[in-house]
Amino acid sequence: MHLLSLHLLVMARLGGPRIEESRLASWRALLNAHARVIQRVERDLQAEGLPPLSWYDVLWPLYRAPGRRLRISELADQVVLSRTGMVRLLDRIEAAGLVRREPVPEDRRGTYAVVTGDGVEMLRKMWPVYARGIDALFLAPVGDDVAVVRDALERVAKRDGSSED
Amino acid sequence: MHLLSLHLLVMARLGGPRIEESRLASWRALLNAHARVIQRVERDLQAEGLPPLSWYDVLWPLYRAPGRRLRISELADQVVLSRTGMVRLLDRIEAAGLVRREPVPEDRRGTYAVVTGDGVEMLRKMWPVYARGIDALFLAPVGDDVAVVRDALERVAKRDGSSED
DNA sequence: GAAGATTGACTTCTCAATCTTT
DNA sequence: AAAGATTGAGAAGTCAATCTTC
Numbered sequence: 564m565h566l567l568s569l570h571l572l573v574m575a576r577l578g579g580p581r582i583e584e585s586r587l588a589s590w591r592a593l594l595n596a597h598a599r600v601i602q603r604v605e606r607d608l609q610a611e612g613l614p615p616l617s618w619y620d621v622l623w624p625l626y627r628a629p630g631r632r633l634r635i636s637e638l639a640d641q642v643v644l645s646r647t648g649m650v651r652l653l654d655r656i657e658a659a660g661l662v663r664r665e666p667v668p669e670d671r672r673g674t675y676a677v678v679t680g681d682g683v684e685m686l687r688k689m690w691p692v693y694a695r696g697i698d699a700l701f702l703a704p705v706g707d708d709v710a711v712v713r714d715a716l717e718r719v720a721k722r723d724g725s726s727e728d
Numbered sequence: 729m730h731l732l733s734l735h736l737l738v739m740a741r742l743g744g745p746r747i748e749e750s751r752l753a754s755w756r757a758l759l760n761a762h763a764r765v766i767q768r769v770e771r772d773l774q775a776e777g778l779p780p781l782s783w784y785d786v787l788w789p790l791y792r793a794p795g796r797r798l799r800i801s802e803l804a805d806q807v808v809l810s811r812t813g814m815v816r817l818l819d820r821i822e823a824a825g826l827v828r829r830e831p832v833p834e835d836r837r838g839t840y841a842v843v844t845g846d847g848v849e850m851l852r853k854m855w856p857v858y859a860r861g862i863d864a865l866f867l868a869p870v871g872d873d874v875a876v877v878r879d880a881l882e883r884v885a886k887r888d889g890s891s892e893d
Numbered sequence: 894g895a896a897g898a899t900t901g902a903c904t905t906c907t908c909a910a911t912c913t914t915t
Numbered sequence: 916a917a918a919g920a921t922t923g924a925g926a927a928g929t930c931a932a933t934c935t936t937c
């Protein structure tokens with residue numbers, strides 16, 4: 564599954580900081596919803612002999628980028644993965660012929676990852692599976708609340724967090 | 729990080745099934761929100777010399793269960809982890825003295841995982857860190873939409889999914 | 894034979910150390 | 916010295932095979 568990621572869960576008070584039960588339930592729901600959809604999509608991809616979502620997560624930003632290329636560090640920042648992890652992930656995707664590495668002319672320390680034609684082809688095969696999952700497993704049950712959910716979760720995602728601690 | 733888990737991401741149309749951009753954005757927001765909060769909480773736990781969230785995910789259900797114990801399979805079902813993965817996770821938690829294994833009297837194939845006193849103590853140390861993260865990183869930005877978000881995501885989490893495919 | 898738990902082999906991610914270029 | 920990429924060693928997860936009990 565996904566690192567995913569990776570856990571459902573339950574949680575507690577135990578005398579520490581109190582969080583009202585119904586508010587805690589919303590966090591639990593997010594964990595469960597995430598786990599369920601990801602797990603299911605991964606299974607569907609595997610069932611069709613396609614690569615895991617992590618490959619999609621790499622190929623798609625490359626496809627969108629100018630010149631169909633991004634530097635390895637840029638890529639690692641977009642996907643939630645350490646620089647080291649990205650190097651290894653690219654090793655595998657490159658071995659499959661979906662990406663190739665090219666030197667960066669202006670900075671000889673850097674390396675571009677570039678999607679190949681086969682990589683774009685793979686995106687075309689993976690997207691329908693992914694889209695079906697998003698639609699049936701997530702968007703359908705959310706229904707008319709989609710706008711509220713989007714706005715709320717975008718506030719969470721964009722939270723700086725530097726004010727805390 | 730967490731198991732996955734684990735990825736942010738972006739996504740595409742590429743000529744396949746169309747998903748309206750603003751609806752797709754809600755899925756993207758969920759991925760980003762999940763990744764951000766989990767990543768941050770894991771970092772906070774590590775900074776305080778505490779174990780990862782996966783340990784919490786094991787200790788808490790055990791604490792709540794009658795007799796402070798659950799069978800290994802039951803545990804694996806609650807947490808998103810294969811049975812094998814749970815065996816290995818328990819090996820580590822048991823080595824740290826937070827859990828012990830006991831045979832199941834009625835079924836000699838089975839094994840209980842039981843939280844120890846040290847395990848409960850660890851829960852007490854971990855919860856404040858976790859709670860702070862949930863509150864500041866998730867509940868605060870969600871604000872008054874918490875009820876709508878909870879209901880929507882619970883529908884996603886509870887989705888059977890057997891109708892699809 | 895099937896279920897529960899475990900082990901072995903393999904995959905994937907992370908941290909620390911290394912090499913090259915700035 | 917710092918930044919970008921890579922490599923080695925170790926941590927943690929999965930699948931397939933095994934062992935015991937039902």
